[in-house]
Amino acid sequence: xxxxxxxxxxxxxxxxxxxxxxxxxxxxxxxxxxxxxxxxxxxxxxxxxxxxxxxxxxxxxxxxxxxxxxxxxxxxxxxxxxxxxxxxxxxxxxxxxxxxxxxxxxxxxxxxxxxxxxxxxxxxxxxxxxxxxxxxxxx
Numbered sequence: 001x002x003x004x005x006x007x008x009x010x011x012x013x014x015x016x017x018x019x020x021x022x023x024x025x026x027x028x029x030x031x032x033x034x035x036x037x038x039x040x041x042x043x044x045x046x047x048x049x050x051x052x053x054x055x056x057x058x059x060x061x062x063x064x065x066x067x068x069x070x071x072x073x074x075x076x077x078x079x080x081x082x083x084x085x086x087x088x089x090x091x092x093x094x095x096x097x098x099x100x101x102x103x104x105x106x107x108x109x110x111x112x113x114x115x116x117x118x119x120x121x122x123x124x125x126x127x128x129x130x131x132x133x134x135x136x137x138x139x
Contacts, residue, residue, distance in 0.1 A: 045121070049137045051100050053078040056136065065121075067114035081111040099137050102127045 040046070045062035049055055055073045063070055066081065073080065078096075079087035086092050098105065105125040113119050126138045 047139045049078055049139070051136065053096055053137075065113075065119065066111070072114070083110075083112065099125055099127055102129070 041059045041061070043061075045059065045065050047055060047058040047062045055076055055078065058068075058070055058073060063073075066073075079092075082092065095105065104127060105123075107123060109121050109123045111119050111121055123139050128136045128138055
């Protein structure tokens, strides 16, 4: 198993954190990986999308920052968080195409909250791979 690498924000810059799970037994690897995800989820806003941009899940930090409850966004498309003109643009289409191709994106992004107000997020969109290939995208 290759080391798990995840972007982490430290002050104003994004670094990569590498966690070596290869030396543990499979059950221990899974438990350690889940512990890492849980720790990140407690301190970061996280949302999961399928490869078409449909929202699968979001943690409490994300929902609170954006003014939603999870049932209000689950099953909806990422475009609810962006200006309509941007969601109709070639740039937005390329953004999702690049994610489906396995490319990650880290940037400060303008997003819309539930009440229509704007918010700037330091976001990392990270394609998630499993043994079959690309599975989903995390932000």
